[in-house]
Amino acid sequence: MESNKDEALKCLAIARKHFDSGNIPSARKFCQKSISLFETSEALSLLTSINAVPEAGSSASASTSTSTEEHPSASGTKHRHPSSSSSSSRSNGTAGGIGGEKREYTTEQHAVVKRVRSCKVTEYYEILAVKRDCDEAEIKKAYRKLALALHPDKNGAPGADEAFKLVSKAFQVLSDAQKRAVYDRSGDDPESRFGGMSSRSSGFSASPFGGGTFEGEISPEDLFNMFFGGGGGGGGGGNVFGTGFGGGPVFTASFGPGGFRTTRMGRQAHHQQGAADQRSLLIQLMPLLILFAFSLLSALPNMFGTAAVPDPRFSFEPSARYNLARQTGDIGVRYHVNKAEFFGHPIIGAELAREGDSGQSSGGNSGQSSGGNSGQSSGKTGKRGPAVTKFEKTVDHVYTQDLYVRCQRGMDRKERAKEQEIGLFGIGTDWEKVRAIEREVIGSCEELKRLGVLNR
Secondary structure (H helix, E strand, O other): HHHHHHHHHHHHHHHHHHHOOHHHHHHHHHHHHHHHHOOOOHHHHHHHHHHHHOOOHHHHHHOOOOOEEEEEEOOOOOEEEEEEOOHHHHOOOOOEEEHHOOOEOOOOHHHHHHHHHOOOOOOOHHHHOOOOOOOOHHHHHHHHHHHHHHOOOOOOOOOOHHHHHHHHHHHHHOOOHHHHHHHHHHOOOOOOOOOOOOOOOOOOEEOOOEEEEEEEOOOOOHHHHHHHOOOOOOOOOOOOOOOOOOOOOEOOOOOOOOOOOOOOOOHHHHHHHHHHHHHHHHHHHHHHHHHHHHHHHHHHHHHHOOOOOOOEEEEEOOOOOHHHHHHOOOOOEEEEEHHHHHHHOHHHHHHHHHHHHOOOOOOOOOOOOOOOOOOOOOOOOOOOOHHHHHHHHHHHHHHHHHHHHHHHHHHHHHHHHHHHOOOOOOOOOOOHHHHHHOOOOOOHHHHHHHOOOOOO
């Protein structure tokens, strides 16, 4: 094959170097390897010269026996090929078999081998002789025909086992929808590092025979036996799926740089693996599901309830806007609201209307914040409803919090002034001034005491 020509020339150069140094066995080995990769006239001529040189102690056996050597196939896998000491077997229509026996082959079988091996290793459609838009049935039909024609037990032509492996690889890729899609996009082996899909990137894949199988690698011989129902290399098609394949171990094949490797996994173990994966996925999603459930529960009141109505605005100082003075019913905090807004409030206004509080002042200026009852709502001493009580609790809280802050600041200021006057050891301290600082009154603190919030 043209793709192996460079490797063949390298082997030929090594064979010449060994031949020149007198290492006849190594020269013969590399010369035969060069011929098996890509047959050239130079390699054949060198092999003839090597065979013409007798080896010490082994010349008699070398003329009658055959040697078996390893060479890398087009896929990168090492395979063993019989190689005769002469090329007479090629011209006689036979090829060396296992153990040195001769295997017959026909002209048609040799032509099929030559056609398959003339294709590049990734020209899968050309290897199976199918169109690019063919369906799965046509791919299986083409594989059936070529596998029977090229099986090493039926075809003894040189290179038949290599062609058989190429056909097996092409079938494995084109019969898998995912791998075929990757191959159609890239034009490269989908299981190689640069083909766009790793044979180990997914632990589960679709089998050419239907159903999911554990991702692994399988030899062409195992693929042939599965396809033809475990019938080996003889006979016709039989049951395509095989009698033992339905309930036995399931596996798929890949033809990567490491060669053919078989990984089997029982169906029961496969189902257990799938159940474990589902449980693991559920555990990973559990925090998200819990968070989603809490969010949904917190949103339910807003989804089915009415929108909250904001409370009326208020101020502790009178102004043109806040023109109605009121007093809380709990600790008696005086505050001011806008009369129209307060009595127009959909909840508080309705409650005040039921209680008969119309917001009319008892006389004087409504904006006045001190002295008598000027600007005071007539309902100041009446019983508060729940809405008004809740609103006034907010007023009390805001007012007392502000007093707390100002009281704390005043006390801190007094403490700093006292420490500054006393100094480090109290030497030369004006104690009268210190006592004056201690007697200083903080208005916000006194207000809290008046309201009964701060203990005296």
